[in-house]
Amino acid sequence: MMPESAISGVRAPAGFPLAGRRPDLRDSKFMPLPLESRWAIRFLLILLLTVAAPHANTQPPGNVSALPPRESMAYTVEWRFIHAGNVRLSWQRTGRQGGTAFNAGLELETAGLVSRLYKVDNRYNVALSDQLCAIRSLLQTNEGSRQRETKVEYDRNRRKASYVERDLKRNATVAMREVDIAPCTHDIVGGLYYLRTLHLTPGQVLNVPVSDGKKSVQARVEVQEREQIATPAGKFQTIRHEVFLFNDVLYHRKGRLFVWLTDDARRLPIQIRIRLPLYIGTITLQLNKEEK
Secondary structure, three states, X not given: OOOOOOOOOEOOOOOOOOOOOXXXXXXXXXXXXXXXXXXXXXXXHHHHOOOOOOOOOOOOOOOHHHOOOEEEEEEEEEEOOEEEEEEEEEEEEOOOOXXXXXXXXXXXEEOHHHHHHOOEEEEEEEEEOOOOOEEEEEEEEEEOOEEEEEEEEEEOOOOEEEEEEEEOOOOEXXXXXXXXXXXXXXXXXXXXXXXXXXXXOOOXXXXXXXXXXXXXXXXXXXXXXXXXXXXXXXXXXXXXXEEOOEOOOOOOOOOEEEEEEEOOOOOOEEEEEEEOOOXXXXXXXXXEEEOO
């Protein structure tokens, strides 16, 4: 469908867990993970927060009314064939006009052995307009001894996104940036919901404007094939999309990002997969359950 911030050309944003900086495990009572493994966990977190943000010069209007008034979905995260974490994606229609029309959130926690080696508990929230344009976002990052807060304000009138990252332990601002944005720019989560409002079929290609506050880019989305996907929540008929964010688009790292949406009116994000170089491996999110 949340930061250099998930499979054919993605990068992780600096304010996010996987932002090219190695995690600090000095407060862990366990032996540190191998370098590549620690980096993969951190990069995973960033990618999950940016996983489905498409871009474009010409942005087709979406059927926003097709989105539910409220929604919560739980995902399991698999990395190197182990249960590495849990993700919860939430959505709520506020009903307000001329301002915030929707609120969306993403929560990510490491689990099992990964959590014991490197504990992560991150929270992301975003306010969206009635066209799913980003208004403001807040990322709270808790990873080992690292505690950060990242705020982004999207000013449609000035066409600027303002990024501020703070180190909460030191009570200090560690990064500030302002970038140009399109009149209606999507954030990481809003981009996923925008994709769900479109009636896309295999063979179509889409471009949509997106920004994480540190960079504003044009990324391509290719609608590829229909596939049946089995998840803990059941089997689904889906359409596979590839989102081009890696390989010097939004992220410098080499990789490929795929998103499977159900082939029906709901277009639920059933599975998300990030294929990174062999020394890092593949990260897969699968729908575990819808929480009513």
